[in-house]
Amino acid sequence: MKARYLKLNHLRFIDALKRRGKLSLAAEEMNISQPAASRTLADIEGIVGQQICSRNAHGFLFNEFGNVLAARASRVVAEVENIGRDVREVADGLRGRVRIGAVTAAAVAHVLPASLALRTLAPNAQLQVDVEPSLTLMQRMRAGEYDFVLARLSAADDPGAYDVRPIGEEVLSFAVREKHPLADRTQLSFRDLSPFEWVIQPAGSPIWTTVVDAFRSERADFPERITYSASVLLTLATVSRTDAIAPFAREVANLLTAEDLSARIVTLDMARGVSVPAYNVILEKGVLLSPLAQRFLSLIEAEITRPIP
Incomplete structure (x- = not known):
């Protein structure tokens, strides 16, 4: 096998044929004629010393060896x-x-504030921001889908593989509708919150774990009526229509209770504060960020160091 003698155009062709499935489409993508594409495929199989795919009624089907070669070519x-x-x-x-x-x-x-600043500096930049639980974010980070994430490492992650920059604790607020029975009370304990319905992130999530520990520390009964959801929209809809209580990060609660949002949501006055352990800026070690990604990271880090109003 002499796969090391494959040229870049060979790898481009393998990638195109694997993705497109037909010789004509791969030739079109490579901007070559179909006969030239056939010769390219023959050259590749001659170099590696074996067949990598076969033609069927629907196009080309890669064999096991071809799939391995195509995966490497794609990278x-x-x-x-x-x-x-x-x-x-x-x-x-x-x-x-x-x-x-x-x-x-x-x-x-x-x-959010960093993205607004980036839009001013780079109006033509393409920005993708996915908001998900840490477990999902780190799964997709390992798959190479992100430049960096703001999340927490999961048990499946090797801390040595990442540049982890702590941000700080996530202070929780407890949101209810304006006319909730507890809305006007002060110095509430978790015993006061036990009888009510709750909407909370799925079991095992950092917020869920923190709330469970808070009830346990006060020897209060954990609520019996719970809806588990990671959806902010579903949680907000439930809280606004029922007497349910929902824990949110303070920054999210401040947004939901803002007058201009008109959500008619308030936060409870708790006797003691509750915080989720710190989350982080997480980058893969050894990966060079693009200049634009580095610019966006710098804007985010500037927001992190900005004093909270």
């Missing part, structure tokens, strides 16, 4: 395209695509 082609991307972005520093993920509190407190 190489992506890295080469990233080189071109970085060179272009270095020229002006204001174009390209940034893909990040964030837990809800970080998205509201840090990513």
Whole structure:
């Protein structure tokens, strides 16, 4: 096998044929004729010393060896395209695509203001921000979908593989509708909150764990009527229509209780504060961020260090 003698155009062709499934479509993507595409496939199989795919009624079907080769070709082609991307972005520093993920509190407190600043500096930038629980974000981080995330490492993550920059604790507020029976009371304990229905993130999530510990520390009964949901929209709808209580990060609660949102949501006056352990800015070690991603990260870190109003 002499796969090391494959050229970049060979790898591009393998990637195109695997994705498109038909020789004509791969030839079109490569901007070559169909006979030239057939010769390219023959050249590739001659170099590697075996067949990598076969034709069927629907196009080309890759065999096990071909699938391995196509997966590696896809990575190489992506890295080469990233080189071109970085060179272009270095020229002006204001174009390209940034893909990040964030837990809800970080998205509201840090990513939102930073994204508004980025829009002013780089109006043509493509920005993707996914708001998900940390477990989902880290799964997608491991899959290479993000430049960086604002989240917490999961048990499946190797801390040595990441550059982890702590942000701070996530202070919780407890949201209810304006006319909730507890809305006008002060110095509430978790015993006071036990009889009511709750809407909370799924069991095992950091917020769920923190709330469970808070009830346990006061020897209060954990609520019996609970709806588990990670959806902020569903949680807000439930709280606004029932006497349910929902824990939110302070930054999210401040947004939901703002007058201009008119959600008619208030937060309870608790006798003691409750905080979720710190989340972090997480980057993969050894991966060079694009100039635009680095610019966005700098804007986010500036928001992190900004004093909370």
